[in-house]
Amino acid sequence: MTKKIPVKDVTSGKVETYDLYAKRPKIHTRSYTGLFKKVRQAGIAALFMLYFGTAWLQWNGRQAVLFDLPARQFHIFGATFQPQDFFLLSFLLIICAFGLFFITVFAGRVWCGYTCPQTVWTWIFMWGERVTEGERNARIKLDQAPMSAEKFARRTAKHSIWLAVSIVTAITFVGYFTPIRELVVDTFTLQISGWAAFWVFFFTAATYINAGWLREQVCFHMCPYARFQSVMFDKDTLIVSYDPNRGEQRGPRKKGVEPASVGLGDCVDCNICVQVCPTGIDIRDGLQYECISCAACVDACDEVMDKMEYPRGLIRYTTEHNLAGEKTKILRPRLFGYGVALLIMIGLFIATVANMAQVSLDVQRDRNVLFREARGGNIENVYIIKLFNKSQEEQTYTLAVEGHPGLTLDLAENRLTVQPSSMLQLPVSVQLDPASMEGTNIPVTFEVTALDDPDISAEAESRFMGPTLR
Template sequence: MQASRSKTVIPIVAAPVTEKTISLYQKTPKVYPRSVSGYFKNWRWLMIWLTQIVFYGLPWLQYGERQAFLLDINAQRFYLFGMVIFPQDLFYLALLLIVCALGLFLFTAVAGRLWCGFSCPQSVYTEIFLWMERRIEGDRMVRQKLDAQPWGVRKAGIKLGKHSVWMGFAILTGLSFVGYFTPIRELSPALLQFQLSGWEWFWFGFYSIATYGNAGFLREQVCKHMCPYARFQSAMFDDHTLIVAYDSARGEPRGGRSKGQDYQAQGLGSCIDCNICVQVCPVGIDIRQGLQYECISCGLCIDACDEVMDKMQYPRGLIRFSAGGNTGEHGLLSHMLRPRVLIYSALFALIFGWMAYSMLHKPAFKVDIMRDRNIMYRETDKGVENLYQLHLLNATEKPQHYRIRASGMADISIESEQSLTVGATEEALLPLSLAVPHTDKTGSQRISIEVTAEPDGETVTTDTTFYLPK
């Protein structure tokens, strides 16, 4: 018999809520960036204009009778102005990705997260949406008061107007994105008539909603929590990297004071603790606390601080781009002539130059020769015959006539068709029969197939094997 065991029941009750109860979850406060003007703000808007003119304008450019830049996935053709890229040219995509990665490493090693602050789509669209918000709702304090007010007709109307403008811009962005894959002059009327295909509807809706949600609501949260670049950027920084830094030796201790007051006699630094540098930051950080991974190097805090320094009649540069955040500045030569910068620059120039040269000198057609796997060779009254399949790809946008010639063995001849015409950006297979008279040679012999485009005269030569009986 097993001994009976006593069961102890421990009651579970909710802990009483007191004033000392601390929540382990804190809602992220909304960031209300303040408007600012200055040198870096102007550069930021210049980059916004340049990137958006390219993004929205490129699909509308025409080259001849087609869209100049078109990634036609259905036809497996990429049209880049006068160049046609085929699936066989995908190594160009690999080279492009390598060039982009090296460019990112190079710019980060030299001047930190310039890409994030001035060209990243998330930063660009967030700034555009903020500009719309300021025009409709007002600047920082007005927006804060509006959000704190209870809902009413006025608030609902303002919010509805803002979100309508946001959604209209997001729809235009989604249309432009899909226009890179479907001719946008056909896409626009098809959208108005609700005649898009399934994948077009999906990507149009996805990109529109992503733009609306990321730039309108998530904003700095994407940079803080979703973007991997912020996490590994420190691996590309060193003591010579230009970053946005606060000169604590000059600015501390902080404190308010009147204009014209001798703050040094009171033991104060140049920082008047106005917090405007925090208010203009699009990610809501205090740069005076040192380098933080959230900083996107936009330089808006520099513009804001310089404006305050001008009003207080203090020297500019309390917040500035500084090498490694040091108070002492490195010379431009020592800043640029660093091993990692030189290595990144050399690799970038080498691979980009190779890619550009290769694309500019890309042949107008491609040739591939394949042997008939069923028959190694066959003997006829005239000699020995080998069978092949000739694959021709016309990489131009006009029909081409090609003439074929064989060489490499004495008296080798083509017993099949010796020419063919291939349509624009099309490919063709041509059965090819080569023969040589009986000879004392045995085994495999190397031969060449020459294909010449007429009337251009460009020739592509490919080697293959001709088998003889042993």
Template sequence: MNDKNKQIDIKDVTGAVRSHRPTDEGHIYVRAQKGQWQRLRKLMGWFFMLLFVVGPWLSWDGRQAILLDIEHQRFHIFGSTIWPQDLTLLALLFMVAAFGLFFITTFLGRVWCGYLCPQTVWTFLFIWFEEKLEGSANKRRQLDKSPWSFNKLWRKTAKHLAWLTVSLFTGFTFIAYFVPAAELGLGLLTFSASFWPAFWVLFFAFCTYGNAGWMRTIMCTHMCPYSRFQSAMFDKDTYTVSYDSERGEKRGPRSRKADPGQLGLGDCIDCDMCVQVCPAGIDIRDGLQYECINCGACVDACDQTMERMGYAKGLISYTTEHKLRHKETHVARPKLIGYGVVMALMLAAFVYMASSIMPMGIEVIRDRNQLYRETTEGLVENTYTLKIINKTLEQETYQLRVEGMDDLEWIGPSEVTVQAGEVLSLPISLSADPYLLSSPVGDITFVMSRKGANPDDRKASLQTESKFFSSAR
């Protein structure tokens, strides 16, 4: 199959039919809509919003379960602590998410935007406050056009106070993933929080208020890069919200009892409901548009209209270009399989690396001032600083030794206790009789073992290489 057959055809519909896009100075008055897809969207939105809100308050072994502690350069995720040395995991996680998004987009279009994107979830939440405080879409339009009065003042004030409250709570919750939630909450309530945490709470509150309250679809159409490049992943087998023009045209109003065939009309009664419920304010009947976020509001609105008219549902539906042309839809196609395979490989690599994270770490730093020194006893001595990291949530005791050269003497503690999450700097020295050394430079291995651990536990000990110098090279 050549590339021409894989791409969705672009149709010029300019002037073909009357467009119903909103023209009220660019403001979109979204009409409330119910239906199966809106119930699913709300259920998923509330579920993941609940996870977002509850996340910072979960506790694990007396510590905040999810804390991305940038200040101390460590991420606590339930029982695991991820240090800068383990940030390869973060890169892999982003790659899994990226290919997962590519896979879903190729298969189901922009369902991420319509059902899970925070911009969409918060936008619909803000619209809900509009409906409760200012009324339906038509009432909101009339209220905006009416002169200022007490009724308009209190409704507008209540709406913006509600928006600001949600925005402040959102900003606080987001920052609570980076600063301990209890500490941040107490600091904000008592006005004792330090400058930067308070600044970032207000900053993200301002962003939420602006994005969900004022900018809305501007974020999706002009600032989000996903809306621009997602079309590159679409093909004729991608499920998108589409209008069946073959069935719907020619549009026109009619009574319920009228036979559209005798009137020379299609099933579309030109009720404009699909446009009124669209959060992006587009007319899906104009064809596939990058503003469409696949939320399914127009599908529910059209299905309800078709049901009232006694017509079959599905005039607007989640369908493919091939299906609209009465051709077979190919789900298992090379591009989709490719995205899935890469995503699975990345996920497997992530799981492997996550399971291989050591609960401890050791770094050896040689004395930078001199390679070695001679003691008064005539011995050769090398100085090292051991950086010992306890990545667990409990106090641990480690035993230290050196391997690779039999004639070395350890000078310093060979057993240390490190608190949970602590980085301990331990200076030690190794000495040897130069007459017993066979080479001026020897390879040595520092071994750190967790005291009392099972010898068969592969995570019970850790090794790192270094050098022992007995003369200048």
């Protein structure tokens, strides 16, 4: 008997088509209140204070956080880093990656909904839109109305707020790379340098376009996180979901009517959950990659449930297992693995920063002359010493050279004083009797040691060159 694979015809049903070149419908969100909105507003306030306030903090007479690219020094409060310390950036990026993976596995895209800069600045721009053009219905009517003096005035006010927020954002960002106090004065007195002006203009335009015009399109088409989130999710991930078991069938009814008595579920089909969504999706259609887990629909639906005298939670933070009546597993292998990796990387980063040397030494040979004969017949090599004091206090160091017992330093004063977070560069001459040389070059090691604390030291290796002996 021949076995056949069962085949089901799926072509006879309704086929939905989409116009790939359709104009993007503009999203007009409506106002609402609720717990998660208050949490987000508190978070936005904290992030704004952190972003705009940190740039103005002072630390020992300088800007507390300053990435001084021309000087190749990066000051973060009491610590100063050099380009060779950039390996620490790898630690930070890995920590951020595992932190994002951990949060996503546990609670979905809460990063997107509450702390992502694109979301935060979009909410601020939406607020500017609301205070100048009115609530949702008023904005829709304004869009459809022909240009008038009132419409022009409202649009001008809106774009003025957008532009002001964008300029302040851009100046603050550039202020982390050039002293912000001087930058602000130079900007408004038109004394700003060309490169600073370019970057202020660039980030002003980027903020204005991304938060004002693109908005959810950045999340849909430009942010890769929206695409790979499905790989991170499982049925125990906490997500914003609509409960169809409780909500269906949908339909309007009067306040206080028992849903079962009219053959309906708790959802009154008011579409307010769609109207408050910053990405314009209908959460009742199930989990979608456009959802940023901002919980705006949760707050809005809870408001409606309160008015209808129904229990809250028709739309809520929950899991697929919970919706299916199964138990949610919080501790699971994937979450545990990301958590352990995150803790390990944080521990390594803290240990590395805590054990960082407070002084660094760089030695380069004079490349113009390999060696030369000094007075008395000794062979002389010249080196360029770069001594960087990473501490926040003035330090005095002694310099020594090792590698051969006959090596001598030709240094007028073997006391090198370096200011806090500063570098001292000077030429140093090293001499050796040619009769004691073995070969044409020998390895040498330069060492600096702090006078006040012998534990503060640094070494650098080089070569001592000499003539060929016959």
